[in-house]
Amino acid sequence: MALGVGLAVLGGFGTIASAVGGYDAKRAAQKNANKQAKAAKEMANYQWGETKNRESYAQFNVDVARINEENLRLYTDQMNLDKYNRELYIRDYNHKSQVEEYNATELQYAQQVDYNAMSATLARDEQSLWLDEQLKQAAFDTEGLILDTEKKYQDIGFQRQEAGIKLRHSQDVFGSTREDISLKQRSKRAEFAEKAMEGWHKKLQDEGKVRALGQAGRTGRKNRQSVLAMAGQRQAMLNSMVTRSDLSFALEHQKNQQQYANSRRQDVLQRSILSAEEVYTGKMFDFGQRKIQSSRDSAIAQNRANLLRIEHQNYGADMVADNQRLSPPTAYEDLPPIPAPYYSPQTHIADAYKTEEKPPGPVGAPNLMAGAGLQMAGQIASGIAKAGATMYEAGVFDKKTESTPKPDPTPPPPPKVGTPAPYEPDR
DSSP states (O other), X not given: OHHHHHHHHHHHHHHHHHHHHHHHHHHHHHHHHHHHHHHXXXXXXXXXXXXXXXXXXXXXXXHHHHHHHHHHHXXXXXXXXXXXXXXXXXXXXXHHHHHHHHHHHHHHHHHHHHHHHHHHHHHHHHHHHHHHHHHHHHHHHHHHHHHHHHHHHHHHHHHHHHHHHHHHHHHHHHHHHHHHXXXXXXXXHHHHHHHHHHHXXXXXXXXXXXXXXXXXXXXXXXXHHHHXXXXXXXXHXXXXXXXXXXXXXXXXXXXXXXXXXXXXXXXXXXXXXXXXHHHHHHHHHXXXXXXXXXHHHHHHHHHHHHHHHXXXXXXXXXXXXXXXXOOXXXXXXXXOOOOOOOOOOOOXXXXXOOOOSOOOOOOOOOOTTTTHXXXXXXXXXXXXXXXHHHHHHTTGGGSOOOOXXXXXXXXOOOOOOOOOOOXXXXX
16 A cells, blocks of 8 residues: 555656656757747848848949959050050151161162262273273384394394305405415425425435445446435435325315305305394294284273273172162051051949848747646646545545645746847948
8 A cells, every 4th residue: 555655656746747847848949949049040140241241242343343444444545545656656667767778778879879980980091001001012012023123134234244254254264375375385395396406416416426436336336226216215205295295285275175165155054044034033023013913902802891891890780789779668648547546445344233121030939838837737736636646545644744835826937038139240
């Protein structure tokens, strides 16, 4: 019985604990719901602030884009204007440079033509001096040829005179030598005749001496024969000497004749040589004249060729100078126009989207505590009643016991759910 009473009491207290636990669970759930509602509201306020921030930032980007677009447009217009002015300046500068270069080339062409003309004039003067020198040289050569030819003719005449003098000298020498040889021969003959006379006298003297001895007979004859033999030998020797002398003088006459003949032959040869030299001198004079005339004609022809070459070179130099000339530049008014730049079109940039009204926030937390206090009180009362009935049935209340205070039937008020302040984003 005591066990049953205990169980009944425990059951009553379990019901009370269950009621209190249910109330605490609902209260905890209410707190959690309140927190979730507060977090959702804070999140909604945060998202609204973020939306305003994004829209503000988007508008800021729009404003920046407008400023950048305007700066880019103004910069582009200024660049186009600067480019236009630069192209105008370059066109004017190029045209001015072309005009100056053309004028410079024209001045250079005129100077080159004048220089070519001066060079041609100088070359012609030099060529004229050369031709005059050649003609003077030809004249001097002609005069020298004439003088040399006259000198050669004079030399030939002098050599002929000399040859004649030599021939006459040879004739004189031949005559004088012949007379001298003849005189010597006569003198020699006279000498031989005198010796012959002496030999004859000697013979007579010897014969007289032999006769004077009075020898007769054989001895006498021998003596007379000896005298005659000696006289014959002397006469033979004298005759031989005369013969040799005549032969020697004949040889001298022959030599003199040969020398004279040789002189005449040399004179003839010399005169032939002089005649041939005279003919050769005349031919050489004609050859020299033809040579000088040919040199004169060649100098004149060379002068014409050189003058023609000077004209050709002058014409070629003028052609080279003309080829280096530039074409006249285009007139300034005929230059192609440079179009002025257009203004850059302005780009329209719309404002960023802006939310005018704040969207409704999340609903609040539901009231989970409605009737929870009454329900807990009913459960507690029911549990107490059930435990009292059980104890009564078991006779527990037969003894005088302390009375149990009755619970307050009025449940405690539900906790207030606070509403968080709206989130104001930083502007």
